[in-house]
Amino acid sequence: MEFQHALDEFLLYLKVEQNYSCNTLSSYESDLTLFHSFLKDHKRSTLLEDLNPSLVRRFIQQQTLQHHAKPRSVRRRISSLKSFSKFCLKEQMMSSDFMAGIQSPKMDTKLPVYMNLEEVQKLFRSLEQDERPLSLRNEAMFKLLGTTGMRRQELIDLTWQQIDLYNETILVYGKGKKERLLPLHSMMIPLLKKYKASLLEHQTHPLEPVFRNGRGQAINPRGMNVIFKEVLVKAGLPPHRFTLHHLRHTFASLLLQQRKAETVDEQGNVHYINQEKVDLRTLQELLGHESLATTQVYTHIDFDSKKKAIDSFKF
Structure with a gap:
């Protein structure tokens, strides 16, 4: 079978049977199309039966040396090829695994970048004091x-039907459309009610997006990034230091730091008392991680339950 035909079948499978998001589908298509282009550029056969690990290694070498792909990008492309090969074998489109023996490059383990409590407080206070148009949305x-x-x-x-202000919960659709129900922090209830009341009636329909741009359209990733950089500058925080994803790291990192009791003795020495056992699975559920191993980067975090963890914030 031709590579392109198999790729079309694979993407359809991911969309219909696996219910993958558009972003995930786009990533798979991009990675696999790069490999397909590599085969054509080098006058290689694009039949699945003609593929082998040697060709894959040459593709990885090209991506690394000529295109200067970062280890994370190379790992993703290898992962995409492995998933594709596994699918083709399962569907009997080919008889041998062209990804056999292919290993992903090792990556340096880095602790996530996040704001400290003072920086978060500074950001939130600035948001509260902002009187510009759309400041309530921000x-x-x-x-x-x-x-x-x-x-x-x-x-x-996010749509309005996912937010339950009565029960103080929010239903989130994560990767692969997997659902997770999160408790809303108590500070969010009056804020969301006020924000919702500021919108036109048709904009609060259950199926309408919660957040829109200045033209009334659903906000997009690029626009949201631009807004966040502007908000950081207004708050006196370096815009090059933090991204939107760092807010996610900040959430995870600060939760357990605030769950530790702090006492000071007569000599002024600070003592920390772990009030309850660390529960990484709670953090895993809050973040929507498929694997607990992904969550273990936050092992300095300590909490018991979702609601207690959310309400432990002190702003």
Whole structure:
């Protein structure tokens, strides 16, 4: 079978049966199309049966040396090729695995960048004092990110039917359309009510997006990034230092730091008392991580339950 035909079948499978998001589908298509182009550029056969690990290694070498792809990008492309190969084998489109023996490059483990408590407080106070047009939207938008740990795309896709102000919960659709129900921080209830009341009636229909741009259209990732950089500058924080994803890291990192009790003795020495056992699975559920291993980067975080974790914020 031809590579392109198999790729079309694979993407359809991911969309219909796996219910993957448009962003995920786009990533798979981009990675696999790069490999397809590599085969054609080098006058290689594009039949699945003619593919082999040696060709894949040459493709990886080209991506690294000629196109200067970063290790994270190379890992993603290898992962995409492995998923594609596994699908083709399962569907009996080919008889041998052309990804056999291919290993992903090792990556340096880095601790996530996040704001400290003082920086978050500075950001939130600035949002509260802003009187420019759309300032209420910005306050609701970035406080919601900072108090739930939602991904940027999850917030962009948010509709009013996902927010239950009566039960103080928010239903989030994560990667692969997986649902997770999160408790809203108490500070968000009056803010969201006020923001909702400021909108036109048709804009608060259950299926309408919660956050819109200045033209009344659903906000997009690029526009949201621009707004966040402007908000950082107004708050006196370096715009090059933080991104929207860092709000997610901030949420996870600060939760357990605030769950530790702090006492000071007569000599002025600070003592920390772990009040309850660390529960990484709670953090995993809050962040929507598929694997607990992904969550383990936040092992300095300490909390018991979702509601207690959310309400432990002190702003």
